[in-house]
Structure formats: C-alpha cells, structure tokens
Amino acid sequence: MQFPPELLNQIGVVLEVTVAVVTALTVAFWISLVIWTFRDIRLRTRDIFAWLLAVVLTLGLGPIGLLLYLLLRPKETLAEVYDRQLEEEALLRDITARRACPSCQTVTEPEWLVCPHCRAELRRTCASCGKPLELSWVICPFCATSVGEGKSSGNGHHAAPVTRTVAPATVTGVEQA
Ligand SMILES: [Zn+2]
Ligand SMILES: [Zn+2]
Numbered sequence: 001m002q003f004p005p006e007l008l009n010q011i012g013v014v015l016e017v018t019v020a021v022v023t024a025l026t027v028a029f030w031i032s033l034v035i036w037t038f039r040d041i042r043l044r045t046r047d048i049f050a051w052l053l054a055v056v057l058t059l060g061l062g063p064i065g066l067l068l069y070l071l072l073r074p075k076e077t078l079a080e081v082y083d084r085q086l087e088e089e090a091l092l093r094d095i096t097a098r099r100a101c102p103s104c105q106t107v108t109e110p111e112w113l114v115c116p117h118c119r120a121e122l123r124r125t126c127a128s129c130g131k132p133l134e135l136s137w138v139i140c141p142f143c144a145t146s147v148g149e150g151k152s153s154g155n156g157h158h159a160a161p162v163t164r165t166v167a168p169a170t171v172t173g174v175e176q177a
Contacts (some may be wrong), residue, residue: 033066034058052159 034055041054054073057065074083099107103120111132113123123132128145139146 030059030062033062037066037069041073043067043077043079046078 021057037054037058038051039049045051054069057069059065061068096107099110101108101115101118101120101122103115104118106115106117108115113125113132114121121135123134124147125131126133126140126143126145126147129140129143131140131142133147134142138145
C-alpha cells in the first residue's frame, strides 16, 4: 500500500508540531517544578547549600526529584519555627513570672504564703475558708468572700455590707418612722 507524498508530508508536519508542543510543555512544567522547589526551600531554611541541593535535585530528576525533596525537606517553615519559639518563650516567661518571689526571684510553690528566703509576703489566706489568695485578688475564688470583709454572718444575706451598727430594736423587724 502506497501513501501519497502530500499525505506523508502532512503527517510529518503534525508529528513535528506535536513533538514541539509536548517538549515545550514538559520544559515549562520542569521549570515550574524547579521554581516551586526554590521558593519552598527558601521559606524553610537559610542554608544556601540546601537551596542548591533542592534545585539541582528537581532540575536533574524532575517530578521524582520533587518527590524526594518533599520527603527530605524541613518540616516547618522558618515562620512556623519563629512562631513556635515565641509561644514557648511567652509560656516560660509567664510561668517564671507567676512563680518567682517578687523580692528575691526565688521560684516559689503556688501554696506558699511567704517567701522562705526573704520573708516577702506572697499570698494571704482567705479569712473565711483559709485558702491562699493572690495579693492582687479582691475576692476569694473558692468561697466568694471579699478580701478584707472577714467572715460573713452566715444568715443568707451575704451581699449586704455591714456599714453601721444596728440598734437591737430593728433586728426584730420593728421599723422606726
Ligand atoms: Zn523572696
Ligand atoms: Zn475563701
């Protein structure tokens, strides 16, 4: 069976164009992989050698190189590492500040009332329930007694502040007009 030369010519042109397009797409894809890898490794490390290695790996092996890179790259980005360090430092500072004696900076226990090293007052006891209270607290979180109020009278009217002495006659309920 003989093909006419014009048809062969046309098939040749179509093949050439197809090969050219596929090659161009592959090259573009390959370059995109390298660029993506370069951008990604830059976010994860400042080591120039690691940048070079990642780029060479992807440039040389393409998709397989990228796969290897994804397996080997540092887990966290530099921004994530920075955030985590900030969080840890803040937590540590918070714990140290809360537990250090304000006078001599000795680490104290949460239940201590005075610093055993310098006698500084750390906490006071609740007048009602005896639990340790921070000096800045204005009310006991355990029994709801205001700090400095002392023992409540226990008759249910715990919200009424005692501001003056009450004459015995009014206690029986007889109101004076
Ligand atoms: Zn102290
Ligand atoms: Zn209390």
